[in-house]
Amino acid sequence: MSMRYESAPAARTARELRREVVGRLDRVLTAARRAEYYAGILPRDATGFDALALAPVTTQKAYSDAMMTAPERLKSGEEHGGVVLQTGGTSGEPKFSIYSGAEIREMIRSGVRMLSLMGVRKEHNVANCLAIGELYGGLITLEHELLELGARSLPFGPHVEPAFFLNAARRMRIDVLFANPLSFMHKLRKIHEVEPSFGFELLLYGGAGLSPVDADWLRTHMGVRRIASVIASVDALQFGFQCSHCTGNEHHTLDDFNHVEIVDDDGRPVEEGEEGRIVLTSLYRTLYPLVRYDIGDRGRFLDEACACGLPYRKIEFLGRGGEFLKLSSDATVWVHQLVKAFSDEGPSAMQIVLDRYKHNAHLVVRLEGAHLDEREIRRKILERLPVLGKSVERGSILVSVDVLAEGALLRSERTGKVPLVVDRRFKTGSEPSALREAGARPHAGEDGAAALEGAR
Numbered sequence: 001m002s003m004r005y006e007s008a009p010a011a012r013t014a015r016e017l018r019r020e021v022v023g024r025l026d027r028v029l030t031a032a033r034r035a036e037y038y039a040g041i042l043p044r045d046a047t048g049f050d051a052l053a054l055a056p057v058t059t060q061k062a063y064s065d066a067m068m069t070a071p072e073r074l075k076s077g078e079e080h081g082g083v084v085l086q087t088g089g090t091s092g093e094p095k096f097s098i099y100s101g102a103e104i105r106e107m108i109r110s111g112v113r114m115l116s117l118m119g120v121r122k123e124h125n126v127a128n129c130l131a132i133g134e135l136y137g138g139l140i141t142l143e144h145e146l147l148e149l150g151a152r153s154l155p156f157g158p159h160v161e162p163a164f165f166l167n168a169a170r171r172m173r174i175d176v177l178f179a180n181p182l183s184f185m186h187k188l189r190k191i192h193e194v195e196p197s198f199g200f201e202l203l204l205y206g207g208a209g210l211s212p213v214d215a216d217w218l219r220t221h222m223g224v225r226r227i228a229s230v231i232a233s234v235d236a237l238q239f240g241f242q243c244s245h246c247t248g249n250e251h252h253t254l255d256d257f258n259h260v261e262i263v264d265d266d267g268r269p270v271e272e273g274e275e276g277r278i279v280l281t282s283l284y285r286t287l288y289p290l291v292r293y294d295i296g297d298r299g300r301f302l303d304e305a306c307a308c309g310l311p312y313r314k315i316e317f318l319g320r321g322g323e324f325l326k327l328s329s330d331a332t333v334w335v336h337q338l339v340k341a342f343s344d345e346g347p348s349a350m351q352i353v354l355d356r357y358k359h360n361a362h363l364v365v366r367l368e369g370a371h372l373d374e375r376e377i378r379r380k381i382l383e384r385l386p387v388l389g390k391s392v393e394r395g396s397i398l399v400s401v402d403v404l405a406e407g408a409l410l411r412s413e414r415t416g417k418v419p420l421v422v423d424r425r426f427k428t429g430s431e432p433s434a435l436r437e438a439g440a441r442p443h444a445g446e447d448g449a450a451a452l453e454g455a456r
């Protein structure tokens with residue numbers, strides 16, 4: 001009988017947790033100094049959090065460039081075995097994430113602990129609908145975790161037909177569904193039409209946000225009692241999860257697996273409660289260490305103890321949107337500001353498309369959700385972002401909102417994700433529909449935590 005995953009119970013107090021984090025941090029920093037890339041940027045005479053504070057932030061681009069041109073510079077030692085995952089495949093060169101066997105075992109151990117904190121029990125039958133294949137980690141990783149946890153898995157994958165799913169899920173009485181809402185919400189609505197009595201207890205999700213409208217629908221129509229999100233990045237894997245007291249975008253940070261910092265655009269930690277970029281230091285990746293890595297998502301720390309009593313800190317996860325859109329010489333907007341302007345409307349999925357308009361941009365916000373009102377959302381955008389409202393009045397840019405049917409935005413075959421920003425202004429030749437355009441240039445990469453499914 002394997003006892004491999006049964007060591008190291010979750011730390012009980014904040015002090016114990018901190019001690020464990022410092023120990024892990026020193027281990028990964030020692031490994032990182034053996035890699036040429038980090039040897040050049042990590043301070044020699046500091047340890048633990050002091051060393052981290054002196055290290056610069058590594059951007060996705062810097063890391064990706066190093067991985068593409070001289071991957072051995074990122075490596076701390078000899079490699080063999082383990083697992084290779086890939087990200088960034090939609091455009092440009094793919095980037096590989098190479099894990100040792102020991103790192104994968106750490107990941108599974110941490111994942112098992114996280115699943116139980118999110119309410120998965122041995123008695124549960126779990127529908128595993130995460131992505132699989134093409135160097136994707138989701139379904140396979142969850143399989144390992146469920147096996148170790150002792151729950152029963154039904155590995156459906158993300159492409160399962162609603163009728164097939166309904167038949168098996170009903171007969172095998174699933175209690176838990178783990179899926180990316182982007183690839184599954186519209187299937188659940190179809191299933192409900194066919195079989196209104198079908199339901200389950202616990203929804204775990206990642207890969208995209210779940211709108212409050214969809215969450216209410218799941219509670220009302222599928223009897224779902226608990227909904228919990230996992231946030232992860234392809235390079236650092238899981239770094240946050242929701243306990244039963246987390247609401248909205250609140251997540252506990254998985255502090256003994258990834259050290260989370262929130263920093264400003266210059267890489268300096270922001271004040272508690274302030275919004276900024278999420279930067280991760282993996283506390284278990286020693287083969288290809290990841291130190292102060294900017295995952296392209298935003299968040300802010302919440303200064304409050306959680307009613308669940310866990311020692312893990314809490315953040316509000318604000319997702320991607322660390323990208324700046326330049327629509328004309330005087331109309332610029334951060335993606336996260338734009339998304340915030342309409343997020344209270346609760347779209348199930350979204351995409352921002354930039355087309356050419358004169359010398360400037362036509363901003364098209366594409367949203368899925370039967371309840372949405374195009375005119376009302378456009379009004380909110382122009383009112384809440386006066387810089388856009390004024391430019392539209394002057395006629396220098398166009399802003400429109402398209403409301404689409406559930407599932408209409410093109411999902412990546414491989415990942416189930418919808419690229420958040422598609423910039424078609426600089427493309428030449430004919431302009432096929434963004435709904436079916438495979439070659440569109442997605443911004444913000446697939447590395448962001450909203451792109452969590454790559455890890456999970």
Ligand SMILES: [Zn+2]
Pocket residue numbers: 243244245246252306307308309310
């Ligand atoms: Zn909690």
